[in-house]
Amino acid sequence: MFNALEVNPLKARYCQALSALAAGLVASAPVAPVAAQTTRTADPNAPRLVVTVFRSADKNAGVQAADAIRTRISQDVSVKQLWVLPKQDITSNLEASGFPTNEALNMNDARQLAQLLRGDVFLVGNVVRDSAGYRVDAQYVLTRDQSLVQPLGSFRVGKPDQAAGAVSKAFQDAQKAFIAERNCVNKARDGKYAEAIAEARKGIAAYPNSTLNRICLANIMVTQKASPDSILAVVNEVLRIDPRSKPALTVAYQSLKDAGKNAEATDMLLRLVGADPANSRLVEQVINEFAASGQAAKAIPFVDQLVRDNPGDPNYLSLQMRVHLAAKDYKGGIAAGEELLKADTAQATADVFTRLAAAAAVDSQPQKASQLMAQAVAKFPTNIELLTNYADILRTAGQNQQALDVLNKVAQSNPQAKGINISRARIFSEMNQPDSALAALKSALTAGDSASTVALYAVSVGQNVFKAAQASKAIADFQRAVPFFEFANTTSATPEGQFLLGATQFSIGATLLQDINKLARGSAAEKRQGCDMSKTAQAAFTQAQINLPAGGKFNPTATQQMLAQLAQYSPYADQFAKALCK
Template sequence: MSRHFQAFAGIGLALGGTLAVPSIASAQYNRVPDPNATRVLVAVFKAGEKGLGVQAADALRSRMTSEFPFKQVYVLPKTDINATLEASGFPITDALEAHDQRALATLLRADEYITGTVTKTATGVKVDANLVLARDNALVQPIGSYDVKSVGDAAGAISKELKEARKQLDGERKCINSAREQKYDAAIAAAKEGIVLYPRATLARICMANVMITQKAPAAEQLAIAKEIVAIDPKSRPGLAILASSYRALGQQDSAVVSLTRLLATDPKNPRLQKDVVEELASVANPRLAKPVIDTAVMLNPGDPDLLRLRWRILLATRDYKEAFAQGDELVKLDTSFADTAYFALSAAAMAADSQFQKAAEMAAKGLAKFPGSPDLTFTQIVALQKAGQNQQALEALDKAIAAKIPVENGSYLRVSLLKDLNRSAEILPAARVMIAAGDTSTALRQMVVGIANDQRVAASKSNSPDDFALAVSTLMFADSVTTGAAKAQAQFLLGATYVAFGQLKLTQSQAQKQCGLAKEAKNMFADAQIMLPKGGATNVDAMRQLMGAVMQLDPAADQMIKAFCK
């Protein structure tokens, strides 16, 4: 609520009796208005020259009083308007801001009010006027723009057009009432009646457009009515909002952005409108399109916390990290409550994205000092420490969180990856087996098992140790049992390759020791290799063929040794 609105609201009760009955200070208003008459306020027009706006409003007010039927339209007396303004400390000769015009109209129980601008020209004056419905100052009907000799001439032209424009209002009211009763066909019909009576109707069209939105009419149909509204009133906030929404629904993002920018231009100092528009811009297009808009909004409304928060998020989205961090610091200084878990988590994530991993871990730690036990901040801190190369500290933080039963996202897998980074291989497979037995279904964990098994296979080939080969075979068999797809094929190929190398070692040992058992073990491994290699051969066709060729040579040798040693 603005300061102006508070001022008006504060005097509402004091002036209530005065406003209920027109002032008798002027003979022009010595009649009690019909209770069913529409109450119309004519506000002081905006003008570059002092007193000109008052003259324009006075001329129009006088013309309307003499030309509109008293029992149908009651034009609020200037004396009542000035009494309200003076009681609240407002000058009676200055035009009000849009929100204050509506507040004044509400206090005076006006149904409609007339606003406008007037400027001097070489031949006289130029006057623009609008009819506004008091229930919502976004419901505007342009009355026209007039280049005339005097404000009196303008008043005559405006009064004449106003009579025509008001012909739509009965249809607009019926449209609103029918829509509330969910009689949508009747609402559309009433709006069309209003448009027929006044072809330039924006108010009836706005009601019809809102009914179409409620009925979920095709976006192309909504776009068509929105275009009509904006063609009549290029500054129509409802029209531009529907236009942008329709363009967005039709996938015409550039047009949506243009419409949203035009919408913000209708009231560039309205922070609520700015926030809504920039949020829409950020969602329909590259966030960079929203950045100049939010920058302008912040410049026009310095210190507005909602706009600053929005700018901070947009800066993060556009990866303007330096500005984002500075904006975040400014927000925390303005309002310490801004430093919530989201602030710390998003800031830390942004620092990590900016490769400032140590700072990211420190930011997360600050957040945890304020919000101990936060799962998001705990996860962010652990990952930042890991990426900063501080794997031991990351593992300690994770183990501490697990002990405290803090649910850390992918905590088990994160622990296994830290063990791998710390070369604590002996602990990895037992942990992975426990995780998989407990129901873990992550592909990454299974791929890690395949990777560990391959490392064991390579180590065994270097050491040529039976124990190392046995360990690799055991791990690969486990990998084969828990993987699917490409990971399974890889595990099967590696298992087949390991059987070939291990069988060859067994064969060599059998020959040296003349042992029957070793020769039979080699024979079995070659048989298993012939099964597993084709299963996973698609992962490395050339290597598979070479290994199968080796098996074809080794297998007969195993038969010879079995024949020689097994008697």
């Protein structure tokens, strides 16, 4: 489950201020006006409330609303039931820590202020001016955890301070559930779940809109492994009241996931990030969740924002690279990867270079792929895998000679390097140098490459030569294919290799018969040549007779057809030999 209760680090100036305050600036009781001290005395057992400046484009409006609400609640509620921290206590602490006294604090700083003043609860809110006047929104927050929020409502007024009465009443209604929620949490912590649930229900009965008691109830249900649907019934009530409740969104997400409702869980995940976009750890968890579930594209806006909020952070750049590549946004992934390499040279690993180059190759950017691999081999000149990958990328880009140069250097410096000679053989084949390809394959076998792998490549190269011979109908071309199949079969015989060897030998014999037929009607010299060719045809048909049945499993139909033709053609080879070899 995501830790939606994670808080962001404090601003540096506030952290310094807190250290100074803890050292003694607020060690003694805050100084309040003499009149306030003589007329109101805090009950040590009463909950303590801190009302902070409300957020507003007009600073005066935010101050006016907060001052009026603070005063009204202190008038409406007995000090035996609630101690409202005086404005002077708040401003003294803000001034001592270097904060302006007429600006709204962010949620984290407001919580820190409430902790310093030993507040149990603090109020935050917004004041928005529009053509109809003002809208004042107020929220009740538990100091122990700033994610535990109780919305008090939105109130339309002509002036900011006119919302005081309505907010005071809403606060008093919410405060009816305060003790029940605290008891619920404490009893749940002690493992007294039945009593804790009773307290939560008591709080909800006292204040039907209580989000906090419902959250306590939902957490107990999670601990007791209640069914996902029953948990969702509770947290959905919270989200009806407070659509941005992070604890409720977190529980709802996990419950939907447990219920197998993945599409709804994904939507809930998006709402969770929207409720706490500044929480980098949460956003990172959400991104990883999307990527792991095959929905990397949905994570792109979040990871991009994460990088914008934390420029140059190598961890987030790495995450951005991985997410974009997983979403098949190769250009975005490559750009992120290159920024990562600039931000932290320690991240310039062989794996990162390989991933970026592969992405460039898939994205039809051969020059970019070559550039990245050139950087890689410059940094890791002895890394065989990188060098082989670099050669593959050059080959794919049509730069066979450059690729061969890279591989030849490796083969010279490390003759036993595995895989290098196979790659050389492939390139020689593409450059129409079959003799060099065969030599490279033999070197691969000597270097310790897998016999089955070497044989597989030998068959592949031989097949290309055989196809070229079928097109040219030249005996010499067919004969160039034979050594590849013979080498493959002696290295690691396969039905395919034996079939192709037999098919090549049959093709040699059949093609020779056509030429012999012409020579048989020629001069004495041509007849002597026909004699030699007849013997070659006989030998080819004999080998075909051996190899075709051995490779029959590879292509039974073609094997049967050629064996039938072989039975028909072989006698002609014998007749020509008898007639011409006198």
